[in-house]
Amino acid sequence: MAGNSAGETPGAPAQKPKAPLPKSRALVNEQTAGVYARAWEAHERGEPVGWSTAIFPQELCETFDVPVLYPENNAAAISARHMGEPFIQHAEGEMKYPINICSYARLNMGMADKMRKAESIQTQGIDPAMAPPAFLCLANNSCTQLMKWYENLSRNLNIPVFFVDCLFNYSEEEPAAHKIAYVRGQIENCIRQMEEFFGKKFDWDRFLEVQRISQTNRVLFNEIVALNARKPAPMNGFDLFNYMAPLVICRGKESTTVILTELKKETEAHIAAGTSTFRGEEKHRVHWEGIACWPNLGHNLKTLGGYGVNAVMNGYVTAWDVAYEPGDLDGMARAYQVSSTNSLTTPGIMKKRIASIDRFGCDGMLCHVNRSCKLMTFHIMVGREMIEEEAKVPVANFDGDQSDTRVFSEAQFETRLQGLVEIMSGNRNKNGNKEARHA
Amino acid sequence: MLTMGLDIGSTACKSIILRDGEQILARSVVPLGTGTVGPRKAFGEALDLAGVARSEIDRILLTGYGRFSFDDADGQMSEVSCHARGIYFLLPSVRTVVDIGGQDVKALRLSEKGALENFVMNDKCAAGTGRFLGVMAGVMNVKTEDLGALSEGATEEVSISNTCTVFAESEVISRLSAGVRLADLTAGIHASVAKRVASLVFRGGVVRDVALSGGVALNRGVVRALARELKIDVLVHPDCQMAGAIGAALFARQQL
Numbered sequence: 008m009a010g011n012s013a014g015e016t017p018g019a020p021a022q023k024p025k026a027p028l029p030k031s032r033a034l035v036n037e038q039t040a041g042v043y044a045r046a047w048e049a050h051e052r053g054e055p056v057g058w059s060t061a062i063f064p065q066e067l068c069e070t071f072d073v074p075v076l077y078p079e080n081n082a083a084a085i086s087a088r089h090m091g092e093p094f095i096q097h098a099e100g101e102m103k104y105p106i107n108i109c110s111y112a113r114l115n116m117g118m119a120d121k122m123r124k125a126e127s128i129q130t131q132g133i134d135p136a137m138a139p140p141a142f143l144c145l146a147n148n149s150c151t152q153l154m155k156w157y158e159n160l161s162r163n164l165n166i167p168v169f170f171v172d173c174l175f176n177y178s179e180e181e182p183a184a185h186k187i188a189y190v191r192g193q194i195e196n197c198i199r200q201m202e203e204f205f206g207k208k209f210d211w212d213r214f215l216e217v218q219r220i221s222q223t224n225r226v227l228f229n230e231i232v233a234l235n236a237r238k239p240a241p242m243n244g245f246d247l248f249n250y251m252a253p254l255v256i257c258r259g260k261e262s263t264t265v266i267l268t269e270l271k272k273e274t275e276a277h278i279a280a281g282t283s284t285f286r287g288e289e290k291h292r293v294h295w296e297g298i299a300c301w302p303n304l305g306h307n308l309k310t311l312g313g314y315g316v317n318a319v320m321n322g323y324v325t326a327w328d329v330a331y332e333p334g335d336l337d338g339m340a341r342a343y344q345v346s347s348t349n350s351l352t353t354p355g356i357m358k359k360r361i362a363s364i365d366r367f368g369c370d371g372m373l374c375h376v377n378r379s380c381k382l383m384t385f386h387i388m389v390g391r392e393m394i395e396e397e398a399k400v401p402v403a404n405f406d407g408d409q410s411d412t413r414v415f416s417e418a419q420f421e422t423r424l425q426g427l428v429e430i431m432s433g434n435r436n437k438n439g440n441k442e443a444r445h446a
Numbered sequence: 447m448l449t450m451g452l453d454i455g456s457t458a459c460k461s462i463i464l465r466d467g468e469q470i471l472a473r474s475v476v477p478l479g480t481g482t483v484g485p486r487k488a489f490g491e492a493l494d495l496a497g498v499a500r501s502e503i504d505r506i507l508l509t510g511y512g513r514f515s516f517d518d519a520d521g522q523m524s525e526v527s528c529h530a531r532g533i534y535f536l537l538p539s540v541r542t543v544v545d546i547g548g549q550d551v552k553a554l555r556l557s558e559k560g561a562l563e564n565f566v567m568n569d570k571c572a573a574g575t576g577r578f579l580g581v582m583a584g585v586m587n588v589k590t591e592d593l594g595a596l597s598e599g600a601t602e603e604v605s606i607s608n609t610c611t612v613f614a615e616s617e618v619i620s621r622l623s624a625g626v627r628l629a630d631l632t633a634g635i636h637a638s639v640a641k642r643v644a645s646l647v648f649r650g651g652v653v654r655d656v657a658l659s660g661g662v663a664l665n666r667g668v669v670r671a672l673a674r675e676l677k678i679d680v681l682v683h684p685d686c687q688m689a690g691a692i693g694a695a696l697f698a699r700q701q702l
């Protein structure tokens with residue numbers, strides 16, 4: 008899982024003359040650059056820098072005021088800039104990892120190994136380049152592969168891991184009390200271990216403040232996403248892939264509040280002016296399932312645009328909606344176990360998707376059959392029938408990968424999309440236009 | 447009113463000329479796919495057979511894998527919709543269309559009025575496709591189009607357990623060196639394709655009647671094996687290979 012903080016979408020359709028970046032996007036780029044720069048500065052001063060999984064309780068390191076980078080987010084950004092292949096090749100070749108494991112893991116482990124061998128990532132033109140880690144933060148709430156990935160990083164780099172073991176919710180809608188107690192206990196334990204490792208006391212007042220900021224940010228993000236239920240949508244849904252980066256890498260920071268407040272203002276201005284960041288007429292609205300094909304984002308965007316299709320919403324961006332009351336550690340422990348739909352059952356996930364398709368007035372669903380993120384993908388094989396039956400919209404799948412360029416086929420993507428568009432057009436002629444609930 | 451549909455596939459090009467969306471005036475099949483002279487040849491042959499000039503055709507629509515690579519047309523549509531429409535024209539009782547193309551397999555669901563309701567396609571893998579049959583025919587040194595007749599003489603089925611084209615190729619080679627009969631091996635290859643295709647069709651749901659379209663439908667061995675796997679009769683129209691082109695010509699008529 009991750010969000011792309013790469014700033015401008017590489018390979019996106021050329022626009023002439025190039026429109027200036029909206030202020031919110033410039034702020035995202037500035038924020039991302041600042042996070043990486045701060046980590047390098049700390050590293051150069053000999054202070055610890057962390058690498059963390061994307062949905063680890065970030066509130067801890069934020070409270071300790073220790074810089075943290077996010078390999079999944081970094082892998083997404085590097086893939087979007089078509090710079091990931093040498094690392095993936097290194098992981099598969101020299102390190103002998105199989106092609107079947109997550110490509111974020113391959114890319115990052117390849118990069119870490121090159122760093123370990125003193126091959127400076129900074130000087131190779133890799134952007135954004137991660138400062139080497141002194142510790143790792145791991146929560147396995149989006150998949151268990153993360154555990155092996157981080158275990159291997161920890162062994163290869165000889166650094167400690169702060170681990171929060173989350174339990175999946177396969178047999179219940181809500182995590183049982185013992186699961187919440189289990190995760191809470193681990194969070195408390197991590198705090199104790201971190202106090203020792205960083206040589207500082209944990210400031211519980213600051214922690215409460217960070218929790219408050221984190222909640223403000225996730226609520227703001229939800230409000231912005233909800234605006235896209237308007238018809239036509241004020242945003243190209245693919246923008247969400249870029250704007251989720253602040254939530255992934257700076258969820259507990261005030262700079263994210265500034266960015267999201269600005270984005271909300273811009274989006275509301277689009278609504279007031281009847282404009283949108285989606286170029287051209289929005290003929291169809293689809294719900295996107297799965298992580299973006301980062302290396303092919305530009306192609307996907309252009310092809311969707313060519314058919315007047317706006318992927319107004321996707322289930323992926325809601326994974327950082329970690330909702331709890333500030334001060335309620337049990338609530339926080341619960342939230343970290345349910346925010347990623349990867350930890351739910353197929354019917355549980357599909358129930359959310361069906362509600363979202365209805366809420367965002369989608370005419371169809373486009374599913375990324377992602378060779379890397381199997382946990383997120385396998386649900387759709389059975390789930391598509393649930394979507395078709397209950398949401399009554401057609402579903403089309405296409406093959407791809409979030410980072411590995413060998414899997415995606417442009418021709419296949421276009422054929423599947425075109426087939427979906429033709430069915431959606433046929434349905435529209437039959438049923439009239441489906442209205443978004445919040446239009 | 448004359449319309450043409452040109453289906454530019456990965457291994458063959460098919461063109462058809464329809465009068466008023468009802469009567470087939472000319473058909474042409476060229477066993478060369480996109481990126482070759484195939485599209486131009488199929489295009490020219492149909493015009494010659496119908497005895498008309500390009501300027502007399504009111505609208506030309508392209509479909510198939512190579513649909514973006516031919517200039518002399520008025521538009522294009524996906525092969526998904528075109529196959530559905532074409533089969534409905536040929537066999538109106540059909541609700542499930544299975545199309546085995548050179549590099550993909552589709553299972554299409556049609557409404558009672560012939561509109562495309564849904565589709566599922568194979569993932570990025572050649573198992574179960576026309577390409578799989580082509581590779582196996584090459585290993586056995588027979589022509590792909592002769593595989594159907596060859597399997598008629600089978601007394602048993604040599605099972606091929608690998609679905610991956612590359613692995614299955616080595617499996618077929620080792621069976622050949624073990625001295626199995628070509629007919630029995632061919633029947634096994636057909637069964638392997640049918641199993642793979644059936645699992646896709648089941649994913650989309652089987653609603654009667656079921657028809658096979660595309661060039662592979664001309665292979666009786668595959669049709670029999672698929673019917674056995676699906677436990678249902680599989681209809682095949684003599685023009686099954688033309689379904690995509692017919693669909694394109696019908697959409698062209700509708701757009702006029």
Ligand code: SF4
Pocket residue numbers: 008009079109110111112149150151152153349379380381382383
């Ligand atoms: S497999 Fe999926 S959830 Fe796991 S690390 Fe990779 S992208 Fe994230």
